[in-house]
Amino acid sequence: MNGLVKAYRRAQRSAAVPALVLAGTILLLNPAPARAASSPVTLCTALDICYCVNPDYRDAITANVARVRKLIADNRAQGKAIGYLSVPLSPAGGGAYLVNSDMAKATAEHVGKRFGARTVYLLNPGEEGSAAMQGASGADYMYMWTQILEGERGLGEDFDFFYFSGPTDFARYFELTGTADLERLEAWFDDKIATNPKYKDAIANGSLTKAGFRNYYGLRASVAFSYGSHDEWNIARLINDRRRGAADFGIANQLAVLFDGQPVSPGGYETPTASGDVGRCIK
Structure with missing residues (x-):
């Protein structure tokens, strides 16, 4: 911010500086207020x-x-x-x-x-x-x-x-057979989710876990x-x-x-x- 102030003062002292530069500097020093979120x-x-x-x-x-x-x-x-x-x-x-x-x-x-x-x-x-x-x-x-x-x-x-x-629609998607389905979902997670960079952050912050994935798609999907x-x-x-x-x-x-x-x-x-x-x- 100190650098911007100095630039502004130098611009004021120089008659050769275009008005647009002055205006741009002023905008940087005084940015427009952020738009307030609309009330629901x-x-x-x-x-x-x-x-x-x-x-x-x-x-x-x-x-x-x-x-x-x-x-x-x-x-x-x-x-x-x-x-x-x-x-x-x-x-x-x-x-x-x-x-x-x-x-x-x-x-x-x-x-x-x-x-x-x-x-x-x-x-x-x-x-x-x-x-x-x-x-x-x-x-x-x-x-x-x-x-x-x-x-x-x-x-x-x-x-x-x-x-x-x-449940039948989800079982079809995961190719569950009715035998050891929760184990199959754990293997599905390891094969397609755990190594997929699209899920990296969710796994890192704990919002997506193997146990949660297994229980949701095996019991509640x-x-x-x-x-x-x-x-x-x-x-x-x-x-x-x-x-x-x-x-x-x-x-x-x-x-x-x-x-x-x-x-x-x-x-x-x-x-x-x-x-x-x-x-x-x-x-």
């Missing part, structure tokens, strides 16, 4: 589901909602059934984001093969999030996905089914342990509740719901679960 606001959707959202992401959310709706419409125009993949992406609980993201892609491909790629499109939130949403919270993302899922009429009219990933997936389950339930009471839908035209590759029971369509990221801002 409560935003609600057509289904009256509310989230505590960072308003800095509102434009990015609006743009991505429009983009994804067009993507869905383009696939619908090809005669495809439209589904939504609910999958844990956060590393919460002992997992790893990159693993979850890759598993989501593999599950979407599996569902496409199961039903036929020509006849189905499964929206994978891990692939269709906006790059402009970097740093956003779970609530910010869920405010975006809720708008996409509920549709303009709040009846989920852009979709035909929900696919909630479960499922939407049952995901905040966002809990909200998505409740969104599906609310949409179907509205469809059951709508003259142009009714019970016969509810959105199909699958968990772990299997259709849920009739009661499952009407059963809520604990909220995840849903909630108004607390002042």
Whole structure:
């Protein structure tokens, strides 16, 4: 800082120094104050589901909602059934984001093969999030996905089914056989995680461990342990509740719901679960 002060004083004494140099020196000595973080606001959707959202992401959310709706419409125009993949992406609980993201892609491909790629499109939130949403919270993302899922009429009219990933989907990804699965996951960690530089910092600071990885993917890997997936389950339930009471839908035209590759029971369509990221801002 002393060097900058001296430079500024020399500039003042020299008539040959351009005004721009003086101005630049002044800016260095008196930098503009950092932009204050925006205060979160409560935003609600057509289904009256509310989230505590960072308003800095509102434009990015609006743009991505429009983009994804067009993507869905383009696939619908090809005669495809439209589904939504609910999958844990956060590393919460002992997992790893990159693993979850890759598993989501593999599950979407599996569902496409199961039903036929020509006849189905499964929206994978891990692939269709906006790059402009970097740093956003779970609530910010869920405010975006809720708008996409509920549709303009709040009846989920852009979709035909929900696919909630479960233990079988994760077991397929890790190629577990039902014999010594936890040991296989430890070996998977040693082979693909421990030596991977992408995980170096997480392992060094203890946020990713072999035991945590093994226990999460062997015992808990499922939407049952995901905040966002809990909200998505409740969104599906609310949409179907509205469809059951709508003259142009009714019970016969509810959105199909699958968990772990299997259709849920009739009661499952009407059963809520604990909220995840849903909630108004607390002042």
